[in-house]
Amino acid sequence: MLLGLQIVSGLVSAAILFLLASGLSLIFGVCGVLQLAHGAFFMLAAYLAYSGTLLLAESGASFWLTLIIAPLVLAGLGALMEIALFRKLYHADHLVQLLPTIALSFIVADVIRFIWGLESKTVPFPSGLPGAVSIFGVTFPSYYAVIVIAGVLIGLGLWWLVYRTRWGTLVRAIAQDRDMSAALGINERAIYTGVFALAAWLAGMAGVLSAPLSGAALGSDLDAIIDAFVVVVVGGLGSIPGALLAALLIGMVRSFGILIVPQFAMAFVFALMALVLIVRPTGLLGRRESISR
Amino acid sequence: MTTSVRALLGVCVGLVLAGAAALAPTPALAQNKILIGDISSMSGPLALGGVPGRQGAVMAVEEINKAGGILGQQIELITRDDKSQPEEASKHFRELAAQGAQIIIGSTGSGTSAAMTALARELKIPFFTMIGYSRFLSEEAGHRYFFRLITNDRVLGAGIAEALAKQPHTKYCTIGYDYAYGRDITKVVMARLKELKPEVEVMSGCEFWVPLGTTDFTPNLTAILSKRPQAVMFGGLVAAGAPAFVRQGTAFGLFKSAIGVHPSIGMVINSAGFTNKADIPEGIFTGTDYLYPPLDTPASKAIYEAYRKRWNQLPAEQSVNAHTTLRFIKKALEKAGKIDREAMIDAAKGLSIDHPIMGEITVREFDHQANTGWWMGYLTWDETHKRAGMRNATLLKAEPFLPSKAEIEKLRTKK
């Protein structure tokens, strides 16, 4: 019973972490940008989930509609950001590219404060779900199953998109060797915009899916961006399978770690990251010199 | 240079000038004004309390000035944002002191208050904290220049423990944020409860400390459920944490098998996250220093109406506490008969004031802690205000739990 429940909660954490981190990893792998505003997008999505479920309450399926709409809004924002800002910065120094992403996260956080105020918000569990499910004798709220299933489906979709479509081939080509791809006439611009949009969509999914659990609160952007970075770095920058592996690992470490040494919950994840990086300097599944600069 | 670059240069120069102007002292204070500094958390995690606190202070100053000020002098309130950081608070404290602030107040938490109270002592400026509930401030760290009109975590923790001792539950789990208030409140409640009722135990492996700001408690909840406790003390989870824990706990059916205990979830900032009746399970034992629905007394209704009229918002406890603090300052200065810090402090010792929610409260002579109480009851849904409220509320008296003069002296000499 105990073991089963901890596994379930580990899987739920892992699903959210994976959605959050895979977008970040994708942007870094393809565009070489560390997108520090990713956490702010996640937070924005949680607030959109709050307003969406209120505004669409009449429809009877408000949460599910929000789950479709809000991430698309985020995707639009992501694309807009790439076109308006990052397109001009690819040739700038790597560290300089960080600055606008920091600025954006300040701006998004204050816009949220302006629109929704300082108080945190809770989002009801979606309607139309049974209260609890039992699998192998472990009983847990059915919404947790929704998160895990969504994580698996989106993971599969991402795999299909990156490894089985023409777009994915181009994306991987650029991640492999940017100059060569440009020489071959690949339209980088469209790909970059698409990658930013996809990443923001993933952050949006993570934000909306986690909203019924954690609610929407100011400050969650900082936790989200750090969590996402830890997963990306532990898994290996630019590696989506790595992000999956790391998300599972960190989800489980969190879930079981609190049973063993609850008083040090604060430091688990950082200790794990330090350990992984000391043993494997490019993360679990990262290529050596994956980004050659 | 292109136009945009020139514009940018202009903006930068403008900002630097604005900053320099901000640095420059306010033009010589108009004669016959009492300068009061208000260093509150207007941004950062504590802004949830700092913003309504400042609004309460502003409203009080407007009322006092309209009624003729203090001893014929108008109050000038200067607000500074400490950004919820002790270093910022400390900087602003020095700055306002240099500008000649007579008194400094702050709708700010315990950490920032600790930084400011140290300076208050050094610079000999009276300081009133209005959100810092840590007992440490008036006990070990207390001194002549520190005042607190709100209660402290020793009182509300011990009071809740006393009420819990009358209940049959003995098997407890605890969960709290890993920071000063979170730890204090959890430890005070559990220690006092064990004293009163030795058979109470915190189940082994069921004491959880989570990083400040966490809102996903799933792994902790599943672990708690598997222990089958009779009561769960989650008083160390504040702000967004408390509603998130209640919501996730309800989803797992936790509050059907165990009672929830949270000494302050009834406080407006904690309960603000509850936006649906369905969010609130029956059987969470809690407390507050501002009740919803508001008390049905003239004083309570008066400040409720005035605040709604002035700010078009519902008052929070910080608003009422800041308002009361300013009224207290006025009363003390008038008793002193002159605008003088030391005379005000002497006048404030043992002085009483009517708190609209708590009734008459008195500032104790030896530690400047007011004997302010705490409302206890069960969490419920307040349909009129569409937010969390309390039912079966009773007022806890502070006196039995506050340390005596001898105890305070012992605490302060220890070190």
Next chain:
Amino acid sequence: MTNTTRIGVVALIVVLALLPVLTPEVVIVQSTDILIFTLFALSLNLLVGYAGMLSLGHAAFFAIGGYTAGLLVKHLGVAMLPAMIAGPIVAALAALAIGFFCVRLSYAYFIMLSLAFGQLVFTVIWKWQSATGGDDGLTGIAPHAVLMAPNAYYYFVLVIVLLAGTALYRIGRSPFGHALLAIKDNARRAAFLGIHVRRVQLAAFVVAGTFAGVAGVLQAFYHRGMFPGSAHWLLSADGFIAVCLGGASYFAGPIVGAVLLKLVSLALPRLTEYWMFFLGIVILVIAMLRPAGLLSFLRPRGAGVRNEEVGLRSGAGQ
């Protein structure tokens, strides 16, 4: 340094020295804070600007310096001066231990490992309440009686920041600084030239950590206490913003950036609760229009301190 720059620097020092005479105490209180933050940003720029490494754990050394001094004064009754010397030394030792692991990593991995170690330091400070006071902070660290007054402490900070700044300037122009720039430019080529890349990077990490420790010590006595937030990665991020605003490839970049950032975040909260929004806009505009920092207004591209003075491009380095 050209003659004009020299005159500018002297003029600036004269103005800073006369500040307490010319302006009221309010300005001195804020200026002390700005000076301390400037030193922190300068120390960070040894990593960012010269070595091309962003440490998000840099605040840890700032905090270690300050807490070391504070703990010595408070728990062992050590005098101010020895405590002030001990702080940076302990910070340097910590930087040596942490840097040993970090410098092996490239770019983003370096950022994250430094962040992880920084947050571990933060956690230790937060959890070790019996010594550090946890999140209530370590209060009651008073400076020597002579330095209690704001003006006296301002002069003290000014002298130390000027000395430390000069030292950092000289380090940047020394063969060691040249080696850092060569590594930043092209690590492989630097290795071929016989530079021991890791060792030089580690040395930079330690030197930067030491100066951050100096800033931390100054802060501890200024605020009469240390608080855990001083070890948080958000302070490192603030330092990084300052460095980039002014321009990482100029020695004076962090100075300009730190002063601008502090003044803006002083002015904006007095105008609006939503100061983060406007601060974000300011940073965004500068980052988009002047990616190389504000100082690139004064010195056209390619003529930055780095290339001009170090002479890497002309092959005159080393």
